[in-house]
Amino acid sequence: MRKTIIAGNWKMYKTINEAIDLANNLKRELFKVNFAAVDVVLCPVFTALSEVAEVLNETDIQLGAQDIYWQDEGAFTGEVSGLMLKDAGCRYVIVGHSERRQFFGETNETVNKKIKAALKHGLTPIICVGENLQERESNNTFKVIQEHIKGGLADISAQDLLKTVIAYEPVWAIGTGKTATPEQAQEVHKFIRDLLRKMYGEELACSIRIQYGGSVKPENIAELMAKPDVDGALVGGASLKVDSFSSIVIKASEVLK
Ligand code: PEP
Secondary structure: OOOOOEEOOOOOOOHHHHHHHHHHHHHHHHHOOOOOOEEEEEOOOOHHHHHHHHOOOOOOEEEOOOOOOOOOOOOOOOEEEEHHHOOOOOOEEEEEOOHHHHHOOOOOOHHHHHHHHHOOOOOOEEEEEOOOOOOHHHHHHHHHHHHHHHHHHHOEEEEEOOOOOOEOOOHHHOOOOOOOHHHHHHHHHHHHHHHHHHHHHHHHHHEEEEEOOOOOOOOOHHHHHHOOOEEEEEEEEEHHOHHHHHHHHHHHHHHHO
């Protein structure tokens, strides 16, 4: 039995006050409904983490960061460590998002170091994998996913893998309004689960949560969640609006798995 997880990636949006407002409004909206069947995670920008942590204090909504550096401290200008994210109140951290791979030189090796750093500090890494349009159109989707999974998870024990979440995010669907069909998502989620089965065995493969990400909206969450290997969503654009994000959480919680 895998608990559904819906995470909001706020990307580089919201000043501190705007982030406080959004978190407060989401808290108020979700307070009206029963979302106990869903883990809800908000991932604001670094500068707003502490303030959003305060808003979420004593709620069931968790805080996550959007990136992590693998050293605890040192002369690494501009970076933020797991130690610091923990200190700011985070429980989760997104690792290897395609925007970081695309614009900031993230590789499977750096993703692997970041996953290890997150685990060392008791943070749950949300590990993003996914092919771009050219890779999909040249029939290389599974090859790329396999490289992301195998490279990212190098030397990660089964026990540690259980403390992670995988997010399948086809790059061509991120921020484009073009969602993978539920069948396309299911096909890749199943491929990931089968791969994990080969790497770590049946029990772990059945326990690990795999989220879908890429233009998730209130209109498509239910059909995505209805697929057997889709265990939640990593939501970008639609997580920046109270109505759409709370509606995604509510609709996801209504899908019986
Ligand atoms: C994301 O940022 O991880 C994402 C999936 O964005 P969007 O929902 O806007 O496509």
